[in-house]
Amino acid sequence: MSLGANSGTYLDQFPDEAKLIRATFYSSFAALFVGALMGLLQVLHRVDIVRLVPSEDYYSYLTLHAVLLVLTFTIFFLVGVFTWGVTTSLDRGLEDLRYTWTWYGLMAGGTLMAGIAIIGGFFDAIPLSAAVLYTFYAPLQAHPLFYIGLALFIVGSWLAGIDWFRSWWAWKRENPDERIPLPTFMALTTTLFWIISSLGVAISVVVFLIPWSLGFIDQVNALLTRTLFWFFGHAVVYFWLMPAYMLWYVMLPKISGGKLFSDPLARVVFVLFLILSTPTGIHHQYLDPGIAEGFKFIVMVNTMFLLLPSLLTAFTVVASMEHGARQRGGTGYFGWLRALPWRNPVFTGMALAGLMFAAAGFSGMINAGMNINYLVHNTWWVVGHFHLTVGTAVALTFMAATYWFLPQLTGKKIWSKSLGLAQVLLWFIGMTFMSNAMHRAGLAGIPRRTAEPQYSGFDFQPAAGSVGELNMQVVIGGTLLFVSTVLFIAIVVMTIRGSKVDALPANGYAETLSGPEDAPLVLDNLRLWAGIAIALVVLAYALPLASIIGRGGLFGPGGSP
Ligand code: HAS
Ligand code: CU
Numbered sequence: 001m002s003l004g005a006n007s008g009t010y011l012d013q014f015p016d017e018a019k020l021i022r023a024t025f026y027s028s029f030a031a032l033f034v035g036a037l038m039g040l041l042q043v044l045h046r047v048d049i050v051r052l053v054p055s056e057d058y059y060s061y062l063t064l065h066a067v068l069l070v071l072t073f074t075i076f077f078l079v080g081v082f083t084w085g086v087t088t089s090l091d092r093g094l095e096d097l098r099y100t101w102t103w104y105g106l107m108a109g110g111t112l113m114a115g116i117a118i119i120g121g122f123f124d125a126i127p128l129s130a131a132v133l134y135t136f137y138a139p140l141q142a143h144p145l146f147y148i149g150l151a152l153f154i155v156g157s158w159l160a161g162i163d164w165f166r167s168w169w170a171w172k173r174e175n176p177d178e179r180i181p182l183p184t185f186m187a188l189t190t191t192l193f194w195i196i197s198s199l200g201v202a203i204s205v206v207v208f209l210i211p212w213s214l215g216f217i218d219q220v221n222a223l224l225t226r227t228l229f230w231f232f233g234h235a236v237v238y239f240w241l242m243p244a245y246m247l248w249y250v251m252l253p254k255i256s257g258g259k260l261f262s263d264p265l266a267r268v269v270f271v272l273f274l275i276l277s278t279p280t281g282i283h284h285q286y287l288d289p290g291i292a293e294g295f296k297f298i299v300m301v302n303t304m305f306l307l308l309p310s311l312l313t314a315f316t317v318v319a320s321m322e323h324g325a326r327q328r329g330g331t332g333y334f335g336w337l338r339a340l341p342w343r344n345p346v347f348t349g350m351a352l353a354g355l356m357f358a359a360a361g362f363s364g365m366i367n368a369g370m371n372i373n374y375l376v377h378n379t380w381w382v383v384g385h386f387h388l389t390v391g392t393a394v395a396l397t398f399m400a401a402t403y404w405f406l407p408q409l410t411g412k413k414i415w416s417k418s419l420g421l422a423q424v425l426l427w428f429i430g431m432t433f434m435s436n437a438m439h440r441a442g443l444a445g446i447p448r449r450t451a452e453p454q455y456s457g458f459d460f461q462p463a464a465g466s467v468g469e470l471n472m473q474v475v476i477g478g479t480l481l482f483v484s485t486v487l488f489i490a491i492v493v494m495t496i497r498g499s500k501v502d503a504l505p506a507n508g509y510a511e512t513l514s515g516p517e518d519a520p521l522v523l524d525n526l527r528l529w530a531g532i533a534i535a536l537v538v539l540a541y542a543l544p545l546a547s548i549i550g551r552g553g554l555f556g557p558g559g560s561p
Helices: 015-046 055-090 097-120 144-174 182-213 222-233 235-250 252-256 263-276 293-305 307-327 335-339 345-368 370-376 380-410 417-443 467-497 526-552
Strands: 260-262 512-514
Touching: 015 055, 015 097, 015 380, 015 467, 055 097, 055 144, 055 182, 055 235, 055 380, 097 144, 144 182, 182 222, 182 235, 182 263, 182 526, 222 235, 222 526, 235 252, 235 263, 235 307, 235 345, 235 380, 252 307, 252 345, 260 263, 260 307, 263 293, 263 307, 263 512, 263 526, 293 307, 293 345, 293 370, 293 526, 307 335, 307 345, 345 370, 345 380, 345 417, 370 417, 380 417, 380 467, 417 467
Parallel strands: 260 512
Antiparallel strands: none
């Protein structure tokens, strides 16, 4: 397949699909803006500078912050990215646009329902509330509207995945002997583990949480809902990450001026994520009583194996960047770094996102170790970790990619590339302050998820190493992140309001140094990998779930309702 051989922008090639992707992106950006505003309120509240929302509403807006950012912003954006990847690489439109708009409608409707349930919690007169955080397991309980909305959102995302499969099936009938093009391969493997893992949370919501919140059953087994949540809760982080990885693999090398180092290695990476993303969820429960140490140990081993695909990614992506830099005339052991296109916000945003992810990988490894996890669990350290991962590796990559996608989807030029550059840099600097301080605060034992941390608050002249200093850094970082978000939204809005131009780069993605012809055929056997993925899930989860249900009953102490 000749990559990037198409002429014209994505809008020229697929006007209908471009409209759908614009809708998913704009939904995603709306969530980003509101979520980021909640983030600003959050840091100002935690360090006690201003409390715009009373403390009793803290968990409602923490929930709004998290749900809008880690579920709505990320997932709306990524369904757009995968739709782009599948249609571009198969060079065919989606099969049935009415079906496509149905899943979009389910996702949008579900978000609205969940959002209304959360916001209702701010007003005493409205009998709604969902102060349950994005980790919505029992015993915290939300209004049924919240769970029903989330269920619809998840079903919508499944239908999106099936949409990509339908395109591939149709393409395969016409091209029976071709290898699956890499971006499609990435979207399909991701869909498979997403469906496997989100079955866990779907069961928790449909069988337990919805009937419980409607009053049909009066108790649930809290540990069971928690375990089913984490069955999905680790895999979901790779659902956010895989589209960013796809962009690092297929976009970053091209923007760096070169080719992807190895297509086969990229396939191996996505297969590893497919088989290992789910049987690792219990690493969020190392401190839960009720799950035997032996099961936790198995999960720790799986998690350590799961570092491998990310380490392979670090190697492949940096090697591809180096190849690009050398094509552009870069020389020396490290001198090539200077030859990279640092003035291009698409490149710089993604490269800085990758750089921060390297640090995030280290904090993830610390989280993953059973014994050292006891030190950091439930502290601000974990919050620092996930602001580097989903909050930077993913979010900053998505924002940077937007500067490439928007012209493709609208036929308009980015309003200001230099402001775009400032925007990605501000994010990087803001996150450096905020997440570093959060990690350190966690080591000092400062807890997460609390409106009233009992430590000295904000201090204009903090002593180095004091809580005041850490809080100061969190506030500076959080404010820069908010400014960066506002700038991002402004650039998007001004770009959309601009007029169409002719001379835009053509749609396409990076070619490869070592292509699919070098990859063993077995890598494309999705049935085999899905089968292994399911077998590993059964191995990791059958006994712990049986023992949780055996001791606590399916519907909580006392057995069935
Ligand atoms: Fe995590 C908690 C372990 C990755 C998100 N994680 C969380 C939570 C979230 C989250 C949201 O084992 C909190 C959940 C909650 O609310 O309680 N995490 C890991 C491990 C990894 C990991 C082992 N996490 C992620 C990713 C996330 C994410 C990705 C979102 C997208 N995490 C944990 C554990 C906990 C946890 C425990 C529970 C903690 C507790 O006690 O509660 C690994 O996947 C990380 C592997 C990463 C690497 C880095 C590779 C480096 C690369 C960079 C290449 C460089 C480039 C740029 C491209 C090994 C790929 C070069 C630039 C140049 C200029 C040259
Ligand atoms: Cu995890």
